[in-house]
Amino acid sequence: MASNKREKYNHPYQPYHIQLELMDQIYRILEEDKKIGIFESPTGTGKTLSLICPTVTWLRRNKARFVDKQDFSKSASGEDEGSDQQTESDDEPPWVKETFAESVLKQKLSALEEYEEYLNSQALTLDVATALSDQGKNQPRPKKARVVAHTSVDCEDSAFLPDEETDPLRRPPDNDRKITLSNEVQTMLGRFNEANNAVEDKNPGLPSPIKIFFASRTHSQLSQFAAQLKLPTFPSSINSLAYERIKFTPLASRKQLCINSSVANAPSREINDSCMDAINKKECLPYARARDPGNIRTFRDYTYHDIHDVEDLATIGRATNTCPYYASRELLSDGVEIVTLPYQHLLMSSTRDALGINLKDSIVIIDEAHNVIDTINMLNSSxxxxxxxxxxxxxxxxxxxxxxxxxxxxxxxxxxxxxxxxxxxxxxxxxxxxxxxxxxxxxxxxxxxxxxxxxxxxxxxxxxxxxxxxxxxxxxxxxxxxxxxxxxxxxxxxxxxxxxxxxxxxSKEGKFFFDKDFTMKYMLLEPGHSFKEVVEESKCVILAGGTMEPISDFTSSLIPFVDKSQVISFSCNHVIPEDNLNTFIVGGNFEFTFDRREEIIMLSQLHDFILKLSTIVPAGMVVFMPSYKFLDTALRFWRENRAMKDKMDKKKIIYEEPGVSDTFDRYEEEVRAAKGGAVLFAVVGGRLSEGINFQDELARAVVMVGLPFPNVFSGELIIRRKHLEQKVIENGGDTKAARVASRELYENICMKAVNQSIGRAIRHAGDYANIYLVDKRYESSGIQQKLSNWVYQRLYKPCSLDEVYHTSESWFSKMQMQRKS
Ligand SMILES: Nc1ncnc2c1ncn2[C@@H]1O[C@H](COP(=O)(O)OP(=O)(O)OP(=O)(O)O)[C@@H](O)[C@H]1O
Ligand code: SF4
The missing domain is CATH 1.20.1270 (Substrate Binding Domain Of Dnak; Chain:A; Domain 2)
Incomplete structure (x- = not known):
């Protein structure tokens, strides 16, 4: 059964059970034409392949259906969906249309086969590109563009004068194909073009009816996607083709792709302007070449020859002396099947338009989607x-x-x-x-x-x-x-x-207000409004992440306009064995509300709890505190009143401080030294609470102290709460319902941060750790349900503090024994 499923989705490994469940859900979205998928897949469970395998499998099957005579005949005879234009062919008898469609199909398919053969036969590998790009270093360079560099001391003052006020419409828009070239550039271009233009276009341009757009927040996550995309092999969408390459391109910023050294070395925020300067002054040869169809074809064939990440694309750009930033955008309408792109390229409608990204009928996958609401708000605020x-x-x-x-x-x-x-x-x-x-x-x-x-x-x-x-x-x-x-x-x-x-x-969906430190702010209050276009244009949107709970945050603020029947949400279990994690709620007297958190008795008890735990937990233990201020208060109190020095039992104490960047390294070094381990005091929302791996010895226990509710006095939150309450009342709710919605907003912000922090531990299938939630408010079922599913499922029954210690002690001994044997 399992191997059938493996084949079904072309997974390169034997998929874990939870991967199969997730892949089923993703495939279901596509097959049943649902609009939204919200998926939580904890780190270490092979999320990237779980996203790639069912979507690309579906894409290929769908393409096969499209290539099928019936679907294709529609497009060949101009009967595209939604087209209400009368064409000449409307008067033709059906058999004429059919025969025409069949012949077009035949031609296209045989041309497609030829194109695949052409790619197979050509030495378009990255090695060749690298060699070419090394050779290219000796080619004459275009005239150096004038760039205002911050660090340069001998800058001419005239470089700082305002640019001449030309009509903005005369400034070459990003997708303007025609530019007039300087003589020097024209001569060079002529030489390069001779060879390319002699080669006819091998790609028949059979439209790929549906594309996959995969967006993530960081460059490394997008590179990881490209690396994982190389692993599976998908059957060809055309019977007669034994092997069909995946046509993939990453889209990236000029900062990552610019190959004009006089522009690429400018500070990040100046690169766009410097590039436009170079283009306007006709000083960028790679740009001119990226406007030429012959060069674009060469660039495309190199790109489609294999799966290439952003760095590879830059190498191909250098090898072909063609700007990869502009050339990669041309591929969007030239047979590409899968595109990776950073968040901001996808989420801003103006950026999509400028880059020529058309989401129509596409599958949009947003990874690390727990950040998507904040990113939309950030992109639309100032x-x-x-x-x-x-x-x-x-x-x-x-x-x-x-x-x-x-x-x-x-x-x-x-x-x-x-x-x-x-x-x-x-x-x-x-x-x-x-x-x-x-x-x-x-x-x-x-x-x-x-x-x-x-x-x-x-x-x-x-x-x-x-x-x-x-x-x-x-x-x-x-x-x-x-x-x-x-x-x-x-x-x-x-x-x-x-x-x-x-x-x-x-925008009507935002507000101006004052925030702390005499700041004026504009904030978008309805992120859903800006996201709506992405949802409406695409076939479906898949929101995936390691910590997506509380999912109601997405349904209420990001996609409130989507009917519930169109949303599938699924929270995967972890791949670890059931017994590799216990979640304890340490209630008792502990209640770290803003008013009570500095009570002497609670601070003393917290110290004693952490101290006792440090004698039980092997190696590293991470304690998350709700704020820097509270961490500072607690440490000071423990030093002054509990004789705390630089260790807790045998564990060295390391703590996070704002602006200090080597905390994790010091902690790791201490744990790896295997002298008794270390306790790391980190802060929720600080730099150690997101994106850091505390695998194996680095976190055999995570302690979450209190519930990190946001500051009610922050101007931003005051405005968000007011807006939400008004909305509830406008929609017919009463003041009680408005207060409930406000409470939900606070809880969601808080629990999202809790899930992020505790999700730092347990990073792979063989990992094990315990989680301790120290606050009696975690006993509420409403709060518990907002924990990540894999944590919630391993909640230990309510018990006394002694039982927590006792159970932990025997569990750690058992796990260590198992490791040794
Ligand atoms: N079923 C499997 N069997 C063995 N290895 C797998 C399996 N599925 C995925 N992998 C591999 O596990 C590694 C981790 O995968 P990936 O980075 O996608 O997982 P993840 O930890 O869930 O993602 P993220 O870091 O974004 O949370 C990858 O090298 C991947 O190829
Ligand atoms: S057109 Fe391309 S290569 Fe030229 S400056 Fe701009 S980004 Fe760089």
């Missing part, structure tokens, strides 16, 4: 503090003085206007600031002369002249000249520009 504005004002003044003689009258006027606007923002904060207070954008300008300023024009001016970039670069440059330490300061004018953009075009 903020600026009083301090930033004061620095911006100073920056504009310094810049205006330095360049007063060289600025055109128009630039001078606009800079003056910008300074006045910054002044208005400063005065508004000084006059009206109250943490958590909402305001409208119009309130800022009441009683001012802002109408004369025309903020929209000012925003456009900043965009066209890149003045924010010029001022920030100039200030940085001056600082570096005076202070050779090269301390990178914040790009303040960039922040002003971004806030201005929000101010001129705020």
């Amino acid at each position: 903020e600026i503090s009083l301090n930033d504005l004061q620095n911006a004002k100073e920056g504009i003044a310094v810049y205006s003085r330095a360049f007063s003689r060289r600025l055109s009258p128009r630039n001078r006027v606009n800079l003056k206007r910008l300074s006045t606007l910054v002044d208005i923002l400063i005065q508004f904060i000084q006059k009206c600031y109250k943490n958590g207070r909402e305001f409208e954008s119009l309130d800022i300008f009441e009683g001012t002369n802002a109408d004369v300023l025309n903020i929209h024009n000012l925003e456009q001016y900043m965009k066209r002249t890149k003045i924010a970039y010029k001022i920030d670069s100039y200030i940085e440059h001056r600082k570096n000249e005076k202070d050779r330490s090269n301390v990178v300061s914040q790009p303040i004018l960039f922040q002003v520009a971004s806030f201005l953009k929000t101010l001129t075009n705020p």
Whole structure:
């Protein structure tokens, strides 16, 4: 049975039972045409292959169905779904259409076979590409583009002058195919093109009707996807083809893909502008080559020859001297089946449009999806503090003085206007600031002369002249000249520009408000609104992650517009044996509410509990505290009142501090030294609570102290709660229902953080550890149900503290014995 299933999804290994369950659910979404899948698959359970195998298997089967005469004849005869255009062929008898469709199909299929054979026969491997790209280093380089580098001291001052105000429509849009080339570039291009144009296009362009878009948060997760995609082999979608390559491309940023060294070395935030500069000045040969169909074909054939990650794509770009950033985008409409891309490429509609990403009917997979709501909110929010504005004002003044003689009258006027606007923002904060207070954008300008300023024009001016970039670069440059330490300061004018953009075009789904430290913020309150387009355009969206509970967070804020019958959610068990984890609730007196958490008796008891546990737990033990402040209070109290020194029993104490980056390394070293292990005190939401592996000895126990509810006084939360309560009431609920919804919001934020933190332990099939939830509020069934399923399923029955110690002791001895035998 299991091996049948393995074949069914083309899994490269014998899938774990839980992988089979997950793959069944994913396949079901696709086959039953459901809209949303929400899947939790704990780390170590082979999530990436569980996502790849059923989706690509389905994709190939679906393509086979598409290639089937009936489906294809529709597309060949122009009868695409939704097409209501009358065509000439409507008048033709059915047998004519059918014969035409059959002949088109035949031609396309045999061309497809030829293309696969062509790819097989060509030496388009990465080794060849690397060799070519090494050779390419000796090729003449295009004229060096002028780049404003922060660290460069000998920058010409003129580099900091505002760009000329050209009509933005005349600036080559990203997908403009025609550019006029300088003579030098044209000569070189001619040489490169001769060879390529002689080769006819082998790819018949049989449309891949459905694509898979796989988005994740980090570069390493996307590379991991490419590496895992190499493992399975999928049957060809065409009977006559013995082997069909997966047509895959990653999409990435210019920072990762730029092969023009004079641009690629610029600081991250300047790369886009530098690239556009190089393009506008016709100084980038790889760009010119990426506009040429012959070069794109060569680039495509290299790319499709194998599964390549982002670094490989850059190598192919160098080998073909074709910009991989632009060339990879061309593949979106050239037979690609699977695309990986970072979150922001997928989640912003403007970025999708600019990159030419069409999600129509696609399978969208979002990995590490516990971050997706925060990412959408972050991408659509902006903020600026009083301090930033004061620095911006100073920056504009310094810049205006330095360049007063060289600025055109128009630039001078606009800079003056910008300074006045910054002044208005400063005065508004000084006059009206109250943490958590909402305001409208119009309130800022009441009683001012802002109408004369025309903020929209000012925003456009900043965009066209890149003045924010010029001022920030100039200030940085001056600082570096005076202070050779090269301390990178914040790009303040960039922040002003971004806030201005929000101010001129705020979305209805967001609010302006004041937050702590005299900050003005704009925050999106309905992430679902921005996500709706992704859901509506695609065939389905699969949200997958290691810790997705509480799932209600997604259904209520991300996809409230999707009918429940269209959502499948599934939380996988862990691959570890049932007995490899116990979750204890340590209640008793413990209740670390904000008011009580510093009570002397509770702090003393907490110390005694951790101390006792440290004598029982082997090797490493991680204790998560709800905040830095509480960690600091507890450590101080224990040193002063419980004679705590630098160890707990035999375990060395290591603790997290804000801004310190080597905590994990020190802890790991201590645990690996095998002298008795270490206790690591970390903070929920700190840098050790997400994305870090505490496998095996690094965490034989995770202790979660209290429930890390968010700060009720944060301006952001005040606004979110108010918005939610209003929504409940507008939808016919009463004040009690509104309060319940608020409570749910708080609990979800808190439990998401708990699941993230405790999920750091148990990282593979043979791992084992215990989890201790120290607070009596964990006894509530509502809270327990928000734990990750694999943790909830291993909750130990309610018991006394003595039983916790006793059971733990015998369990650890048993597990260690098992390991030895
Ligand atoms: N059934 C299996 N048998 C053996 N190895 C497997 C199996 N399934 C996946 N693997 C391998 O296990 C390793 C871990 O896989 P992957 O990184 O996808 O898992 P994960 O830990 O669930 O993911 P994440 O780190 O994103 O939480 C990979 O090298 C993968 O090829
Ligand atoms: S077009 Fe490509 S290679 Fe040229 S500067 Fe831009 S990203 Fe770099």
